[in-house]
Amino acid sequence: MTAAAGTGGVELAGVHARYEDVDVLLGVDLSVAPGELLVVLGPSGAGKSTLLRVIAGLEPAVRGQVRIAGRDVTRLRPGRRDVSMVFQSYALFPHLTVADNIAFGLTVRDTPKGEIGERVRRAAEAVGCAALLGRRPAQLSGGERQRVALARALVREPDVFLLDEPLSNLDAELRVETRAELRALHDRVGATMLHVTHDQTEALVLGDRVAVLREGRVEQLGTPEEIWRTPATVFVARFVGSPSMNLLPADGPLPVPGIAAKPDLLIGVRPEAVRLGDPTQAGPGHADAAATGVVQRVEMVGEDAYVYLRLDGHVIAARVPYASRPDVGAETPLVVRPEDVHLFDAKTERRAATP
Numbered sequence: 001m002t003a004a005a006g007t008g009g010v011e012l013a014g015v016h017a018r019y020e021d022v023d024v025l026l027g028v029d030l031s032v033a034p035g036e037l038l039v040v041l042g043p044s045g046a047g048k049s050t051l052l053r054v055i056a057g058l059e060p061a062v063r064g065q066v067r068i069a070g071r072d073v074t075r076l077r078p079g080r081r082d083v084s085m086v087f088q089s090y091a092l093f094p095h096l097t098v099a100d101n102i103a104f105g106l107t108v109r110d111t112p113k114g115e116i117g118e119r120v121r122r123a124a125e126a127v128g129c130a131a132l133l134g135r136r137p138a139q140l141s142g143g144e145r146q147r148v149a150l151a152r153a154l155v156r157e158p159d160v161f162l163l164d165e166p167l168s169n170l171d172a173e174l175r176v177e178t179r180a181e182l183r184a185l186h187d188r189v190g191a192t193m194l195h196v197t198h199d200q201t202e203a204l205v206l207g208d209r210v211a212v213l214r215e216g217r218v219e220q221l222g223t224p225e226e227i228w229r230t231p232a233t234v235f236v237a238r239f240v241g242s243p244s245m246n247l248l249p250a251d252g253p254l255p256v257p258g259i260a261a262k263p264d265l266l267i268g269v270r271p272e273a274v275r276l277g278d279p280t281q282a283g284p285g286h287a288d289a290a291a292t293g294v295v296q297r298v299e300m301v302g303e304d305a306y307v308y309l310r311l312d313g314h315v316i317a318a319r320v321p322y323a324s325r326p327d328v329g330a331e332t333p334l335v336v337r338p339e340d341v342h343l344f345d346a347k348t349e350r351r352a353a354t355p
């Protein structure tokens with residue numbers, strides 16, 4: 001691929017979109033740097049696909065502005081925007097060979113014949129499907145179809161790639177493998193990419209930055225580390241991480257040394273940070289603060305176990321080594337260190353400063 005591919009950034013300012021009378025995007029501001037891989041993460045129905053379609057020009061922005069490579073494209077037709085979109089369904093033409101599928105976008109743009117063959121070959125090589133050029137989609141596995149769809153996007157050498165859940169049709173093992181390949185491909189071609197997913201692991205692994213989308217608004221934009229370590233809202237805190245972050249009222253059943261038991265605060269603790277067993281092991285101050293939970297359920301996840309404990313009407317998840325899991329029904333002290341606590345305002349559900 002040429003180094004010129006994907007050198008433009010994307011900017012959205014106050015973008016609104018709607019289908020008939022339903023508002024789907026409610027003022028999205030987003031800036032994707034040239035060459036950045038930005039993951040748009042959110043639950044189903046959040047507006048992720050719509051966001052990509054607005055950037056591609058397949059849906060109009062009813063308000064706001066879309067800029068690609070510094071150019072206002074808000075009113076431009078899709079064909080004039082210099083973006084390539086890869087759909088979840090791949091949308092390959094069944095009656096065309098892989099080579100003709102990849103070439104399609106060039107053929108309809110009247111690219112000279114001699115040039116097409118060479119560009120198709122390079123794109124196919126970039127995604128590792130050069131050996132498949134003579135086949136038809138029906139003769140390909142899901143992973144191979146996915147590569148062809150990527151090659152078809154790559155061959156046009158656009159400013160921006162828009163990827164709509166491109167890994168979701170792959171089985172778990174292939175998804176992990178293809179995820180790594182996609183990242184390597186991005187780094188090789190230096191392209192600007194927006195990648196949509198509902199899978200929080202995929203978002204953290206793949207993105208330079210992650211935009212968490214909720215009900216048509218960007219809830220948080222940050223590096224994977226920022227999203228993980230300092231979730232801006234209760235929604236982000238719960239959406240990223242599995243099992244989800246535990247959230248309890250600060251004046252509830254899990255006292256943490258140094259954290260005020262105020263009713264207007266929520267305490268968030270990741271399952272990885274809940275310690276089970278002898279509270280004095282956790283350091284000074286913990287002996288008094290320990291709470292006792294009753295083990296409801298234990299799930300084996302390889303070397304670790306997810307342990308769910310009932311604590312005064314709340315269920316707390318803890319992730320512990322499987323070898324040291326407590327038995328179901330056991331009463332177990334649990335402690336949390338103050339440095340592992342996330343605090344949120346109970347009313348606004350926004351992050352509050354830790355004391």
Ligand code: ADP
Nearest residue numbers: 019022024042043044045046047048049050051
């Ligand atoms: P996501 O990609 O995050 O799952 P979408 O952008 O596909 O979300 O959809 C956002 C909302 O818009 C959903 O409530 C969905 O039902 C609605 N929607 C999507 N496409 C259409 C359409 N063509 N007509 C009407 N409503 C739509």
